[in-house]
Amino acid sequence: MEPSVYREKWSALKNAPGNEDALSQLARQIAFSFVDRYYQDGLYRAEYIDLLCEMATSFSDTQFNNKASSALFEIIVExxxxDYEEMPVEIYSRVMSQVISYCRDVPEGVALDRRLTDFGISTFDDLYNRANLVHSRxxxxxxxxxxxxxxxxxxxTIGADVAILSVMIQRFMKMFPDAEIVxxxxxxxxxxxxxxxxxxxxxxxxxxxxxLFERFSSWHAALDILQTEMPPETExxxxxxxxxxxISxxxxxxFTHSDNYLFFNSRKCDESAKHSCMAELANSWMHDVFGAGDFCHPTIWVPSGVRLRARRITESLRAAGCRRIIAxxxxxxxxxxKRLSDDFEIELLREILKDPRTVVLLDRGFGRNELLRSASLIADIGNRGFHASVACFEDSQYPRTSHGIIGIECAIGEVAALIAECDEFIGYDSACQHIAAAAQTPTLTIxxxxxxxxxxxRWSACGDTQCKIVHVNTLADPGHVDTxxxxxxxxxxxxxxAPGAVEPAHKIPEIKPPRRTGKQAKKAVDS
Structure with a gap:
């Protein structure tokens, strides 16, 4: 549908506010129309973006504004x-430059406009051209x-920080042993x-x-932090x-007026990046920017007290007769x-527990929905005759069972420490697959x-251990996945x-070793 038609619908809604569902539906239709035109003929229709920006900044009630901003980010930006193609990277820069340029001109955008002006950025072209330079330099x-x-x-996101930042940090620590890392x-x-x-x-x-302004607020907060961590005289x-x-x-x-800014283009889409995961790309980028260095797998550095408690939990299970612990x-x-179904999760747990003297440590998750889902899974497994219980990572009594499922309520660092002490990890594409691989725990990602x-x-787990995936096509016919x-x-x-290490089928830079598929290496979560 043409932007002019959507604008008429928007005018009617704007003058008679109160219908959240209608507002959300209209915003999503506008966002999908932008994507449709782009896919169909490659045209960039700026009117759709302007309309979404207007809808996302027109109400005093942020709940209404968020309907349009959610459609903009979920349907277009994400x-x-x-996509990991050259054209979407450029289109992303154009979309975001247009959104920022719109926001700086509305009353709430005074601070945004002032700070951009301080960097010598006054127009859309200034912002857009700078972004293209950052991405291509x-x-x-x-x-x-x-x-x-x-x-x-x-x-x-935690998973991306494990896959990318931990690689960079290890190499920085070797190259610059006296540098402070923040x-x-x-x-x-x-x-x-x-x-x-x-x-x-x-x-x-x-x-x-x-x-929109909530998302940009993290940029303001980062600039404030940099004023203390990186005053102009120390840049x-x-x-x-x-x-x-x-954040950017x-x-x-x-972020800076100097040439001390280095940008890692994780959406790089040339031939050298086609078959690389994020950790491999991060190593290649470090090689290109700083020179040759040893390849570093992702790692984690969990605080020692948390690691010790996780070890005692798993030692208690093994002392009770458990032979294999699976996170x-x-x-x-x-x-x-990214998720399949309740039936899939229940049946997978049942199949795993057919192996005697096996304990599943099920991360109960975060938020009401995840806690309810995990509680339902644990109850169902218990109803089928298996030991089923729940525990908190900080409980004074350590769990003791040789077979069954234990739902563990814990923070992300505690999850990481437990995964590091387990014999295996199974889960969907999420932060925990990257944590498991970084902790050298054999990892299988659905x-x-x-x-x-x-x-x-790009987002496959990478670690000094076995990392496997099982891909499930849920897009073609999500209602008929064969569980x-x-x-x-x-x-x-x-x-x-697992076979021994083999030569990869594709050509890779010298810095990148073949993915290891042999016997699990010695775990060293605190390496």
Missing amino acids: ELCD RYTYGAGRPPEKIILLSRV IIGNAKLEGIFGGNPRIQMRRLSYARGGG QNVLLVDPDSR QLGVLP VNFGFGTNPR FAGSNNMDFIR DEVIARIMEERSGK
């Missing part, structure tokens, strides 16, 4: 981010005075990286489900690394398409919700003897 680091401080922006990101990262004394955390939140002694972070809206928003996580982040081969390869067939494939992958 789609462009996950080849970054190099001159061999001069080593940096006194290295600041890394969080990717916002991460700007969510407090939850302290549970994943807090065991490394060289890492300092500066807390910052990102409103993934918020309105030349500091490296600022942007790993394609949402994937490199569109600026399971059925979380899927903010994308429900990949659903995408048939984009580049996306699946028994999927479970059979999972069990076959689990039981099959």
